[in-house]
Amino acid sequence: GGVWTEYRVLAWCSHSVGGEAVRAYPFCTMRCTVRRLIVYTVLITLISYTGFRLTQPVSIPNSNPAANVGIVISAGVQAGGETREPRMGASEPKVDVASITPIVPTETRVDDLEEQPTSSPPPPQPAQPRAPPPPPTPLLGADDQVVVKAEGNATVETEVNATRIHVGKPGEYVAPKSKLAEDNQLTAELVGRYAEDNIVMVTWANHHYHDFVRNWVRNVRKCGMRHYMVGAMDNELLEKLIDDEVPTFAMQSGLTTKDFGWGTANFHKMGRKKIELIHLFTEMGFDILVSDVDTVWLRNPLPYMAKYPHADVLTSSDHLANTAEGEGLEDPRKAHSAANIGIMLLRHTAKELAKEWVDVLERDDKVWDQNVFNDLYRRGGGPSVKDDKNVVTGYDGKLKVGILPVSMFASGHTYFVQRMHEKVGLEPYVVHATFQYSGTEGKRHRMREALLWEDSPEYYDPPGGLLVFTPDVPKELLDNSQSVEGHFDLVNHQILQVKSALQIAQKLGRVLVMPELYCGFDRWWAPHKGTIPGSDTTLPYLCPMDHVFEVETWTREQPVEEFGPHIDFREYSFFRNPLVPTNVRDSTVTVSLVDECGREECTQAVGKAAPAGQNTIVAARNFTDVQVQTLLTEYKDVKVLNFTSMVGAFSRFEDLEDAKKFSNRIKKYAAIWCCKHRNPGHIWYDMEFDIVPHVDRHNRKWDGGKNKWKLVTGP
Numbered sequence: 262g263g264v265w266t267e268y269r270v271l272a273w274c275s276h277s278v279g280g281e282a283v284r285a286y287p288f289c290t291m292r293c294t295v296r297r298l299i300v301y302t303v304l305i306t307l308i309s310y311t312g313f314r315l316t317q318p319v320s321i322p323n324s325n326p327a328a329n330v331g332i333v334i335s336a337g338v339q340a341g342g343e344t345r346e347p348r349m350g351a352s353e354p355k356v357d358v359a360s361i362t363p364i365v366p367t368e369t370r371v372d373d374l375e376e377q378p379t380s381s382p383p384p385p386q387p388a389q390p391r392a393p394p395p396p397p398t399p400l401l402g403a404d405d406q407v408v409v410k411a412e413g414n415a416t417v418e419t420e421v422n423a424t425r426i427h428v429g430k431p432g433e434y435v436a437p438k439s440k441l442a443e444d445n446q447l448t449a450e451l452v453g454r455y456a457e458d459n460i461v462m463v464t465w466a467n468h469h470y471h472d473f474v475r476n477w478v479r480n481v482r483k484c485g486m487r488h489y490m491v492g493a494m495d496n497e498l499l500e501k502l503i504d505d506e507v508p509t510f511a512m513q514s515g516l517t518t519k520d521f522g523w524g525t526a527n528f529h530k531m532g533r534k535k536i537e538l539i540h541l542f543t544e545m546g547f548d549i550l551v552s553d554v555d556t557v558w559l560r561n562p563l564p565y566m567a568k569y570p571h572a573d574v575l576t577s578s579d580h581l582a583n584t585a586e587g588e589g590l591e592d593p594r595k596a597h598s599a600a601n602i603g604i605m606l607l608r609h610t611a612k613e614l615a616k617e618w619v620d621v622l623e624r625d626d627k628v629w630d631q632n633v634f635n636d637l638y639r640r641g642g643g644p645s646v647k648d649d650k651n652v653v654t655g656y657d658g659k660l661k662v663g664i665l666p667v668s669m670f671a672s673g674h675t676y677f678v679q680r681m682h683e684k685v686g687l688e689p690y691v692v693h694a695t696f697q698y699s700g701t702e703g704k705r706h707r708m709r710e711a712l713l714w715e716d717s718p719e720y721y722d723p724p725g726g727l728l729v730f731t732p733d734v735p736k737e738l739l740d741n742s743q744s745v746e747g748h749f750d751l752v753n754h755q756i757l758q759v760k761s762a763l764q765i766a767q768k769l770g771r772v773l774v775m776p777e778l779y780c781g782f783d784r785w786w787a788p789h790k791g792t793i794p795g796s797d798t799t800l801p802y803l804c805p806m807d808h809v810f811e812v813e814t815w816t817r818e819q820p821v822e823e824f825g826p827h828i829d830f831r832e833y834s835f836f837r838n839p840l841v842p843t844n845v846r847d848s849t850v851t852v853s854l855v856d857e858c859g860r861e862e863c864t865q866a867v868g869k870a871a872p873a874g875q876n877t878i879v880a881a882r883n884f885t886d887v888q889v890q891t892l893l894t895e896y897k898d899v900k901v902l903n904f905t906s907m908v909g910a911f912s913r914f915e916d917l918e919d920a921k922k923f924s925n926r927i928k929k930y931a932a933i934w935c936c937k938h939r940n941p942g943h944i945w946y947d948m949e950f951d952i953v954p955h956v957d958r959h960n961r962k963w964d965g966g967k968n969k970w971k972l973v974t975g976p
Contacts, residue, residue: 442496445503447492447511447512449545451490457487457563460547461490461549462552463549466554468501469701470701471498472705478507484560490508492512494512533619539607539615547609551604553693559690559692560691571652571661574662575605575665576638576664578601579695580597581797581798582595583666583681585667589651591667599635600635602630602634617637638656638662640655642654668682670689673696674695678696678783678804700813703806707807709834722845726901727831728774731904731905734755734777739779739801742800745934748934751781764911767825768886769890774831775832777833778833783796783800788936788939788942811929811931811932845900850878851876852902853877853878854904854906854910856881870892884911884912885915886919924949928949928957931945945959950963
């Protein structure tokens with residue numbers, strides 16, 4: 262238009278100049294010049310405006326209507342006044358779409374305002390359609406307000422009370438408003454802070470298990486996982502978890518703050534709280550990875566579980582033999598043992614099962630939660646209804662269930678006893694301290710033996726020093742241990758060495774490092790012929806301490822006037838632990854024992870102190886408590902005394918009162934072996950079986966002759 266107008270003006274002026282009106286030329290020239298200026302101005306403006314429009318992005322409708330709308334969440338101020346930017350995946354407020362133009366969809370998402378760290382890719386879509394999780398909605402209180410504003414281009418801005426909206430990076434810890442239970446309630450918004458790909462790992466505990474929680478969290482973090490939460494069953498634990506910056510929520514269970522005790526009323530009540538949690542998480546639309554607190558995670562399991570997106574439930578198992586091919590799931594036609602609910606993934610699509618699970622437990626306060634789950638998931642299904650990935654149909658045909666491989670999602674038996682992961686050459690994801698004895702202390706010691714537990718620095722450098730010895734385990738005893746009698750011959754030979762070491766450690770005030778123990782027969786709760794029926798145990802085997810000794814009794818403080826000084830101890834793998842300081846390892850003196858000192862073989866005369874500054878002390882075995890104390894007088898400051906043998910090392914306490922106190926202390930140190938095909942079928946180990954006469958822990962007197970100590974079942 263501008264160019265055509267200018268052409269007409271120029272043509273008119275030329276005609277005027279060429280005709281009669283020549284005097285009008287100056288006027289015509291002026292008028293044309295003004296017109297040119299106007300035209301040029303309009304033309305430049307038009308070109309500039311067109312160029313500006315061409316540099317802007319063109320809005321193209323997306324097939325996903327939610328992509329056309331963004332919710333901008335105002336940056337909130339966290340506890341301590343720190344301001345952070347909103348994160349992707351935060352809980353979404355409900356939007357009133359009535360005030361938004363028709364092209365704006367009703368589903369909205371939170372658009373991230375800053376570049377986020379790369380996370381693991383979401384699992385592949387399942388072959389069968391799955392119901393999407395409902396978007397977590399923040400639970401707003403009376404003081405919370407949501408303001409939705411529609412701008413001309415349908416940009417929505419949401420302002421939420423800063424104490425109720427999460428800001429920060431995915432999985433980043435956000436401190437609660439206070440340590441009060443009411444400020445740490447379980448909400449969808451809280452869970453959304455830590456969920457990854459809609460999955461959150463959850464454990465729970467009371468104050469008694471604080472050290473288990475710390476060990477659990479430490480290992481989870483080592484695996485690079487941040488999608489976890491810990492339920493605090495009492496206020497004491499809640500406060501400690503907040504101090505430790507552990508994502509937590511208040512459960513307010515009203516249960517004991519002490520040990521639950523397996524099988525007790527508190528234990529069953531705790532189990533019900535666990536199932537209620539599962540129901541709550543699935544009802545909120547989250548997938549929950551359940552993990553008992555007596556587990557140790559060694560690898561992030563999410564990539565493995567993402568291989569089975571069509572499975573509504575993936576559960577660990579008490580099965581004791583490997584039926585899986587490679588890293589696949591266990592074959593349900595062979596792995597028929599009970600599912601263990603201590604490690605399991607329940608996707609939100611299993612919420613109906615979770616609800617019925619809770620209902621059954623509420624109707625019967627005596628039924629075991631694990632038995633209920635096994636009954637529910639197997640109902641209306643079976644191993645014959647499985648796919649090529651060993652996922653079966655269960656729960657009346659409504660759910661798909663898979664059994665996690667017992668070599669990689671290991672029980673206390675497949676890991677600590679069978680060492681199945683070593684046999685099949687696979688790296689475990691997690692270890693669960695099941696199939697063990699001696700309660701909580703037994704679990705803790707199992708983990709220490711396997712280097713899965715981290716203690717405080719003083720544990721690795723105890724005052725008074727350490728005592729370690731090389732155990733004697735004859736091949737002949739190992740080869741002949743495939744019977745109850747042979748098993749006891751093997752174990753009793755080792756018990757005598759442990760007893761001598763305890764006597765020396767008590768007299769010297771040192772901490773005993775336990776030796777490796779070997780057993781000919783496995784230990785179980787029912788009769789067997791050496792191995793648990795259906796297990797893959799190879800005999801003889803390196804047995805955990807709780808298979809032979811009552812670890813709880815060893816740790817219990819007893820009155821000194823009746824039991825003598827306490828004897829502390831460490832696990833057999835102690836010196837394999839990198840946490841043992843170098844100054845401890847380097848401060849070692851070897852004590853080499855010989856049958857007798859002749860021809861100046863020993864470093865000192867019998868009954869005399871060894872000269873200071875020796876790296877190796879040679880002495881005669883069969884010494885008394887006073888003699889060994891005298892022998893090592895110059896070595897009190899040495900961190901480690903390493904005895905080359907304990908066979909026949911110790912003879913007696915010179916003070917009969919000390920001998921009596923020691924006998925009182927160790928009388929209940931030994932555990933039972935179980936079981937023969939009798940009633941009762943268990944047999945008690947006896948720390949003093951070699952002493953004639955003696956009275957055992959059950960007041961049975963063994964005085965030799967016809968009443969010589971022997972294997973008897975019971976009481």
